[in-house]
Amino acid sequence: MNLDDLRTDIDRIDERLLSLLEERMEKALLTKVFKEGRVADPKREADVLDRTRRPLRRLVSPDFAVGIWKNLMAEGRIIQEKGFHTIGFQGEHGAWSEVAAKAWNKDYASIPCREFVDVFDAVRDGNFDFGIVPVENTLGGLVGPVNAILVYADLRIVAAVDLPVTHCLLSLPGTDYREIRQVYSHSQALTQCRGFLNRNRLNPVQYYDTAGAAKMIAEERPRDTAAIGSRYAGELYGLEVIKEGIQDAEVNRTRFFVLAREDIERSSGGLRQKCSAVFNATDKAGGLFGVLEIFAKAEINLTRIESVPDKPGDYAIFIDFEGDEREPGVAKAIDEATKATRGFRLLGCYDEARVQ
Amino acid sequence: MKDLKLAAASPDGERTILEVGGVRIGEGLVVIAGPCSVETEDQVIRTAVAVKEAGAQMLRGGAFKPRTSPYAFQGLGLKGLKILEKAKRETGLPIVTEVIDTRDVSWVGEYADVLQIGARNMQNFSLLREAGKSGKPILLKRGMYSTLEEWLNCAEYILAEGNASVFLCERGIRSFETYTRNTLDLSMVPAVHAESHLPIFIDPSHGTGILGMIEPMSLAAVAAGADGLEIEVHYDPPSALSDKNQQLTPAAFAALMGKLRRLRAFMDEMGSAGAGTV
Numbered sequence: 104m105n106l107d108d109l110r111t112d113i114d115r116i117d118e119r120l121l122s123l124l125e126e127r128m129e130k131a132l133l134t135k136v137f138k139e140g141r142v143a144d145p146k147r148e149a150d151v152l153d154r155t156r157r158p159l160r161r162l163v164s165p166d167f168a169v170g171i172w173k174n175l176m177a178e179g180r181i182i183q184e185k186g187f188h189t190i191g192f193q194g195e196h197g198a199w200s201e202v203a204a205k206a207w208n209k210d211y212a213s214i215p216c217r218e219f220v221d222v223f224d225a226v227r228d229g230n231f232d233f234g235i236v237p238v239e240n241t242l243g244g245l246v247g248p249v250n251a252i253l254v255y256a257d258l259r260i261v262a263a264v265d266l267p268v269t270h271c272l273l274s275l276p277g278t279d280y281r282e283i284r285q286v287y288s289h290s291q292a293l294t295q296c297r298g299f300l301n302r303n304r305l306n307p308v309q310y311y312d313t314a315g316a317a318k319m320i321a322e323e324r325p326r327d328t329a330a331i332g333s334r335y336a337g338e339l340y341g342l343e344v345i346k347e348g349i350q351d352a353e354v355n356r357t358r359f360f361v362l363a364r365e366d367i368e369r370s371s372g373g374l375r376q377k378c379s380a381v382f383n384a385t386d387k388a389g390g391l392f393g394v395l396e397i398f399a400k401a402e403i404n405l406t407r408i409e410s411v412p413d414k415p416g417d418y419a420i421f422i423d424f425e426g427d428e429r430e431p432g433v434a435k436a437i438d439e440a441t442k443a444t445r446g447f448r449l450l451g452c453y454d455e456a457r458v459q
Numbered sequence: 460m461k462d463l464k465l466a467a468a469s470p471d472g473e474r475t476i477l478e479v480g481g482v483r484i485g486e487g488l489v490v491i492a493g494p495c496s497v498e499t500e501d502q503v504i505r506t507a508v509a510v511k512e513a514g515a516q517m518l519r520g521g522a523f524k525p526r527t528s529p530y531a532f533q534g535l536g537l538k539g540l541k542i543l544e545k546a547k548r549e550t551g552l553p554i555v556t557e558v559i560d561t562r563d564v565s566w567v568g569e570y571a572d573v574l575q576i577g578a579r580n581m582q583n584f585s586l587l588r589e590a591g592k593s594g595k596p597i598l599l600k601r602g603m604y605s606t607l608e609e610w611l612n613c614a615e616y617i618l619a620e621g622n623a624s625v626f627l628c629e630r631g632i633r634s635f636e637t638y639t640r641n642t643l644d645l646s647m648v649p650a651v652h653a654e655s656h657l658p659i660f661i662d663p664s665h666g667t668g669i670l671g672m673i674e675p676m677s678l679a680a681v682a683a684g685a686d687g688l689e690i691e692v693h694y695d696p697p698s699a700l701s702d703k704n705q706q707l708t709p710a711a712f713a714a715l716m717g718k719l720r721r722l723r724a725f726m727d728e729m730g731s732a733g734a735g736t737v
Contacts, residue, residue, distance in 0.1 A: 281560075281563065281566065299569070302565050302568070302593075303565045303569070304565070346570075
């Protein structure tokens with residue numbers, strides 16, 4: 104043990120404290136939904152202070168602890184009163200979905216969720232104002248689990264974000280890159296960087312999330328190990344970017360949908376750029392063609408068409424097309440398509456942001 | 460030179476042309492210019508912009524420096540590579556940088572377009588093999604005590620790993636003469652053209668170590684038919700951390716480039732540039 108070791112430990116603890124504080128503030132922000140306008144809750148605050156006062160710890164005195172928690176709760180009230188909008192995403196802080204959320208609106212509080220379905224459920228239940236989910240990637244194709252949920256989710260698509268995915272090799276500061284042997288990341292990211300890993304003789308190790316891998320390295324500090332993730336994840340967890348843009352293909356983009364319970368209006372008014380819809384084609388020759396023909400004749404440009412297995416033998420068809428439902432031509436095509444298919448549902452009209 | 464299988468001149472006299480980031484090496488005159496060492500982002504980018512403006516096609520800069528003294532500036536390492544990458548983004552110039560450690564080869568290849576193996580490492584056979592395996596274009600400088608045959612055999616090591624992208628650079632050899640830093644052996648231009656199909660460059664900066672000799676030796680190299688030049692340029696030579704006495708200012712480099720272009724045009728007119736006939 105020496106002074107440097109101790110200070111390194113203290114720095115690590117501070118990192119974790121900050122991360123825990125962020126998490127605590129997120130939870131505090133989310134409680135607002137359940138409080139029906141009255142942010143301050145004296146009974147609850149007294150309970151919390153009572154618990155911090157327990158004299159079990161020698162160095163953290165009750166007075167000191169109470170002081171800190173009084174501050175924490177005061178800050179929590181301020182955050183709730185400020186009325187931050189919340190947007191849920193799947194993964195840990197620093198995930199690509201969070202990068203997309205920040206590209207869409209950097210002032211919203213992004214809240215991590217464990218699974219995609221948790222994002223949908225929390226938006227549906229009103230816990231979050233928005234949710235953001237990846238729908239397709241130029242290298243990996245359709246994000247199956249998300250599209251399967253979209254078929255039945257009773258939510259509106261209110262925006263789309265098309266984000267370049269520039270993977271970074273992240274390591275603890277001061278790591279000698281020549282000693283890196285293992286690289287942790289999500290399987291998709293590892294696949295997208297296979298050439299880089301091979302060239303440098305690095306062993307890929309699958310992890311549940313790109314940002315989760317970055318977080319693990321920051322907290323557990325394993326030797327000879329790096330992660331693949333966003334530059335933002337690197338900054339968040341205090342990691343060094345050894346190399347940016349290590350994916351094999353120059354173009355690697357992911358498209359995200361922003362979901363909400365209700366449509367949002369453009370702040371400037373006016374028509375939105377795109378619509379998304381889902382339907383089941385009728386089970387007969389030319390069933391799908393008939394729908395596409397409607398859009399072709401109306402001269403509406405279809406920008407995406409995907410089929411997702413639904414019930415056995417049945418497929419849900421997703422289409423994206425240009426235009427706003429308030430345009431007469433678009434409205435007419437939607438009306439005709441509704442008659443020509445089963446369960447035609449407009450998922451939303453929205454603007455799409457293409458991030459450079 | 461009977462042991463050369465891959466480096467030897469082809470019977471029909473055909474020469475290799477390498478394509479690196481849009482630059483064709485072995486066709487016309489290619490000039491690689493830039494600072495001896497990567498020192499700061501500002502230094503590299505200012506120099507890169509200046510040499511590009513003057514007509515250089517590639518940027519050089521050392522991030523790993525093989526220095527005579529272990530106490531001399533050893534280079535910025537990874538940080539230097541990142542600076543070079545940034546300079547490439549800003550100017551579009553492909554990057555040439557030296558690699559001195561086998562463990563660095565693949566990593567340097569992630570940032571640079573051409574890996575340079577310096578004179579001191581010419582016969583570092585494990586480094587040559589690793590450079591061969593990387594598949595990256597390799598600029599192999601002549602060792603300061605090496606014969607042409609030894610040099611071409613070193614190229615053979617790289618070629619034998621399946622890497623066909625090799626070009627050579629003469630940078631002066633040790634002789635009894637101490638007036639110049641090294642004795643620049645310009646006769647290697649026609650000699651390499653006679654014995655090998657690989658492109659041959661001249662480095663007048665290390666070859667002489669004397670600022671005033673860089674221009675005459677560059678012109679002589681072009682007159683001899685060299686495929687290219689590697690010249691050290693620094694936006695402010697007196698502040699350089701290494702080789703401060705042999706780096707040209709951007710203005711001097713631009714003036715030299717003008718003369719080189721005119722000489723080259725004259726050579727083309729004569730139909731004798733890079734003739735390779737001995």
